[in-house]
Amino acid sequence: MLDRLDLLVIGECVADIVRLPGAADQVHPGGSPANVAYGLARLGYGTTLLTQLGPDDNGRLIRDHLAAAGVEVRTDGATAPTPSAAVTLDDGGRAAYTFDITWTLAPVTPDRPPRHVHTGSLATVMAPGAATVLAAVESLRAAATVSYDPNVRPELMGDHDAAVRQVERCVAFSDVVKASDEDLEWLYPGRDAREVAERWLASGPALVLVTRGRDGALAVLPGGQVTVDALPADVVDTVGAGDAFMSGTLHALAAHGLLGAAGRERLRSLDRATVTEVLRHAAACAAVTVARAGANPPDEGELKAALARS
Template identity: 60%
Template sequence: MAPMTDFLVIGECVADIVRSPAGPDVTHPGGSPANVAYGLARLGHRAALLTQLGDDPSGELIGAHLRSAGVELLSDGQQGVATPTAVVTLDDQGRASYDFDIHWTLRPTGAPTGIGHVHIGSIAAVTEPGASAVSALAAELRSTATVSYDPNVRADLLGDHGAAVAKVEECVALADVVKASDEDLEWLYPGEPPADAARRWLALGPSVVFVTLGGDGALAFTGAGEVRGEPVRTEVADTVGAGDSFMSAMLDALAERGLVGAGARPALGALGAGELAAVLRHAGTAAAVTVSRAGARPPDVAELRAALAG
């Protein structure tokens, strides 16, 4: 594994085979952690992705896509793995549903040096046998790096509900920053208001919990209270990658404020309402750019600056 990388993302790549009423299937590089790494690199950060890619056309497509933004690809050295796939079916409003063919078998591997922040999430954080390696590496790096987590719930892959909730909560307890959608929380805690679920998670240890509400904006929760981010209006092409774009831009906003790295934990925990509102606007604007075009295509620095100015 390579040294001196600012952000380390650990998790799956997925070839998204997008199926829509409008035309033929189109394959896009995807996978929530891969999208976050790509988004961070597009926003000018040094980012590495510890993942599993097959020696197959989908693996070649995804690898080239990630490297084009400057993402450094790391592996556990396993041979013979297959690149995961997902058939992404879009309805006539651009909303996505997923049918996965994915296996996650990441083996324990040594920690790189120079990491300021670790991001984990989605399928890789909860699917064994690889999930244990993800948690162990995040826990090891936590002594010097901040950690973020996005459950990105894929219910069809999670099995027993109670066991899935317990695993998600273990990941939440590892993290300093957590982001979840209102749909994630509804699956995890049926009938419980998102604000109650977010406060439940704060009690497990994170400094900040962000909840995205789709077209209704987003919320941020800290020990001091709740801040609402208003929705950023745009014409929606599809919603693929919107949450991942929010996540990478949110981390970008925190990094701009010097709030990554273990030494930043006290300041992260003391974030005020004005700063949180600015972070929510930054992240929400990035997500709005992403949903305005097909596939998980987050903005680069210039595009995000222009969108924020507009």
């Protein structure tokens, strides 16, 4: 296992209240950054999550869930209610969200610099906490690689043009960026996802990944493009699939020694074979997750089994 603060995730926790026709509500721990932290811990990494949790039942549920995987949770001491999202699933297991969220994160200084920082989602666009998140990441990136997932939630993004500018600022300071084709369609309506990924790559990152649901995933890197198919899965729901893809990506990059300031230059000279392996690991994590309810990513044994079946 890596040192406890080797991987730092900054972002929101959300209680996902899943509503199915004719069934009682089910509450699942969620929030995109929290899901990534949980996924990394399940894969054996010492992971710290800097977040906000209320002193309520949902907050205790999420804290216990994260602790069970080994995530160290640090908060700024805020006492607002834990954010929540009502999740409605359609017949294909696709999720739609209604949010009750505030994000007021105050500065919290890590005990020592992490090797890698991940952030994204509402934490990077919702005021006033977003300013704290961006300042923290920008101050840490000299000693750490950075990954970012915009995880667009249109209802909470505010003014479209301002949101695009904020997303592009985050893309520019990141080494690895992951977005879904739906994210890109909201940010840049009618634009080709490959074109957007190439433009993002030119602004700073070493690697831009685009997830496309059942159509697999695309990676854009300086040496060209790589695609992989989605792994077969009996879909229960898609909650947390993109977050599992992200944690699987970071797991594979870490295995190749590509995270941390010392790995940044190697990350910028990736070959297609390595990127293909990274995408396969990420797709396998997503496939395991969609086959069961809630944001429930694989541990290392489950990931190995999924890769062996692919």
